[in-house]
Amino acid sequence: MLGDQLDPTGPAFRGHRPGDARVLMIESEHALARLPYNRERRVLVIGAMRRFADRLRAAGWAVDLRRAPTLFAGVMAHAAEEEPDRIVVAHPASRSGLALVRRVAGALPVQVEIREPVGFITRPGELDEILGARQPRMDTFYRAMRRRLGILVDADGEPVGGAWSMDAENRKPPPRTRDLGAPAPWLPAADDPLDRELRHEFASLPEIGGGGERVMAADQGEAEAALDRFIETRLAGFGPHQDAMMDDDWAMSHALLSGPLNLGILSPERVARRVADALGDGAPIASVEGFVRQVIGWREYVWGWYWKRTWRTANALGAEAPVPAALRGGSTRMRCVEVAMDGIHRRGYSHHIQRLMVLGTLMLLRGTEPWAASRWFQAAHVDGAAWVMAPNVIGMALYADGGGMMTKPYAASGAYIKRMSNHCRSCPYDPTAGAGPDACPFTTLYWDFLDRHRERLGQNHRMALSMRNLAKRQDIPAIRARAREVMAALDTGVD
Numbered sequence: 157m158l159g160d161q162l163d164p165t166g167p168a169f170r171g172h173r174p175g176d177a178r179v180l181m182i183e184s185e186h187a188l189a190r191l192p193y194n195r196e197r198r199v200l201v202i203g204a205m206r207r208f209a210d211r212l213r214a215a216g217w218a219v220d221l222r223r224a225p226t227l228f229a230g231v232m233a234h235a236a237e238e239e240p241d242r243i244v245v246a247h248p249a250s251r252s253g254l255a256l257v258r259r260v261a262g263a264l265p266v267q268v269e270i271r272e273p274v275g276f277i278t279r280p281g282e283l284d285e286i287l288g289a290r291q292p293r294m295d296t297f298y299r300a301m302r303r304r305l306g307i308l309v310d311a312d313g314e315p316v317g318g319a320w321s322m323d324a325e326n327r328k329p330p331p332r333t334r335d336l337g338a339p340a341p342w343l344p345a346a347d348d349p350l351d352r353e354l355r356h357e358f359a360s361l362p363e364i365g366g367g368g369e370r371v372m373a374a375d376q377g378e379a380e381a382a383l384d385r386f387i388e389t390r391l392a393g394f395g396p397h398q399d400a401m402m403d404d405d406w407a408m409s410h411a412l413l414s415g416p417l418n419l420g421i422l423s424p425e426r427v428a429r430r431v432a433d434a435l436g437d438g439a440p441i442a443s444v445e446g447f448v449r450q451v452i453g454w455r456e457y458v459w460g461w462y463w464k465r466t467w468r469t470a471n472a473l474g475a476e477a478p479v480p481a482a483l484r485g486g487s488t489r490m491r492c493v494e495v496a497m498d499g500i501h502r503r504g505y506s507h508h509i510q511r512l513m514v515l516g517t518l519m520l521l522r523g524t525e526p527w528a529a530s531r532w533f534q535a536a537h538v539d540g541a542a543w544v545m546a547p548n549v550i551g552m553a554l555y556a557d558g559g560g561m562m563t564k565p566y567a568a569s570g571a572y573i574k575r576m577s578n579h580c581r582s583c584p585y586d587p588t589a590g591a592g593p594d595a596c597p598f599t600t601l602y603w604d605f606l607d608r609h610r611e612r613l614g615q616n617h618r619m620a621l622s623m624r625n626l627a628k629r630q631d632i633p634a635i636r637a638r639a640r641e642v643m644a645a646l647d648t649g650v651d
């Protein structure tokens with residue numbers, strides 16, 4: 157079992173009972189140290205594997221959970237000791253995992269059976285089957301998924317509530333209070349002994365953020381508690397402010413479920429059905445639809461896109477800059493970046509809009525090299541995974557696939573962050589200014605980005621309004637000059 161396949165009812169168990177098969181799980185030293193991961197990520201993933209192994213043992217399974225230099229070495233060592241006559245594994249969630257399984261199959265004289273993946277509703281390659289000849293767009297895919305699963309559709313296959321999307325009712329700016337006022341999310345016990353032990357165990361590995369706060373569920377019991385708490389107390393407020401950000405509210409109304417979903421602990425279909433059922437208990441349709449869209453829409457769409465193309469070399473905008481220094485341990489005066497980085501350092505978590513519209517947009521506008529950006533995101537967040545990184549970072553946030561996934565880049569100036577957060581009120585920069593020493597780096601770089609990519613973006617009709625606004629600006633030379641200063645500051649960490 158790979159570390160992201162932690163479902164005791166998963167496909168690898170089908171047809172087996174305790175006593176007729178052994179479960180092999182490997183803590184790979186190479187995988188643990190491959191990137192400077194956030195310590196809370198290591199705590200979550202290894203902690204989840206150890207808890208899962210204990211649970212299986214309690215149910216009577218023989219479990220070999222071993223530490224090995226690499227996954228391959230671990231399988232070989234196990235095979236030499238136990239001489240299995242057959243290996244059964246769920247389809248890995250990454251290309252490197254699949255390559256590993258194939259290498260094992262080539263190296264051992266036993267049958268290796270690859271079953272369906274854990275943690276997804278669709279199979280690799282199924283995105284194209286679902287979309288057929290239609291344009292690969294999330295909305296088209298999402299409607300097809302709702303109809304296929306019978307979630308939030310009536311007997312005629314039409315959307316419950318009269319519309320496929322409630323986005324118009326969501327996406328509100330934050331209230332003028334200190335925080336959103338949402339009930340607290342489920343959190344594990346702060347003094348969990350296994351977490352403490354693991355933090356100590358990993359203390360010497362290079363890392364982003366020293367952590368100290370695990371915020372995601374690491375076993376089935378915790379995940380059920382987190383899901384219940386979300387549905388019962390926080391779901392109603394999810395929709396309206398799902399795109400908002402606040403200085404003093406790191407979780408807003410988000411579910412904090414990506415970790416257990418990505419580890420195979422929670423089933424996405426069950427999560428979506430439970431949330432859809434909450435409609436019958438009075439949860440508002442806008443919030444229910446907004447959340448279901450994330451899980452059976454965006455999450456599955458991103459998973460489908462991962463298998464649709466190779467991502468390693470995608471760099472349509474020719475971006476070559478390093479990850480901004482403020483994200484590599486440097487300090488920053490940009491309040492929005494500071495708040496997102498505080499969440500990463502403490503918890504290995506920033507919420508979706510911080511990832512997309514602050515950290516991702518900063519890297520897009522600066523021209524950060526896409527693969528470096530993707531590796532950074534994967535290391536920094538507790539829920540990172542190869543399949544989720546490539547499409548979200550390289551495709552969605554950085555537009556480095558040249559518009560395969562998204563119809564236009566998510567480029568935005570400080571005006572967007574000002575509207576959707578309260579960060580700018582306590583920031584020394586001016587979100588409305590594009591040039592001058594107080595200009596907001598996002599605003600300067602936004603205009604400079606449009607200017608730098610005039611030719612490509614000018615051909616995109618969805619960018620027409622932005623390009624017309626660019627053409628009206630009289631201060632482009634001053635913006636260019638300021639952009640050079642901002643870029644140098646971002647690279648060296650003196651903003």
Ligand SMILES: Cc1cc2nc3c(=O)[nH]c(=O)nc-3n(C[C@H](O)[C@H](O)[C@H](O)COP(=O)(O)OP(=O)(O)OC[C@H]3O[C@@H](n4cnc5c(N)ncnc54)[C@H](O)[C@@H]3O)c2cc1C
Nearest residue numbers: 410411412413414450454455507508511512539540548553
């Ligand atoms: C640049 C960038 C990097 C991201 N990195 C990751 C990552 O490392 N791991 C990860 O799981 N998600 C990632 N996402 C997607 C999304 O931001 C996170 O899933 C979400 O913030 C996790 O927090 P939550 O559980 O509180 O989510 P909520 O906001 O409560 O959303 C509910 C669920 O929807 C799913 N979801 C929503 N959007 C996406 C999406 N675009 N891709 C995949 N799942 C989605 C997640 O499973 C999430 O748990 C990234 C998005 C962007 C733009």
Ligand code: SF4
Nearest residue numbers: 490492573580583596
């Ligand atoms: S002014 Fe600019 S840098 Fe400061 S918080 Fe607002 S958007 Fe971020």
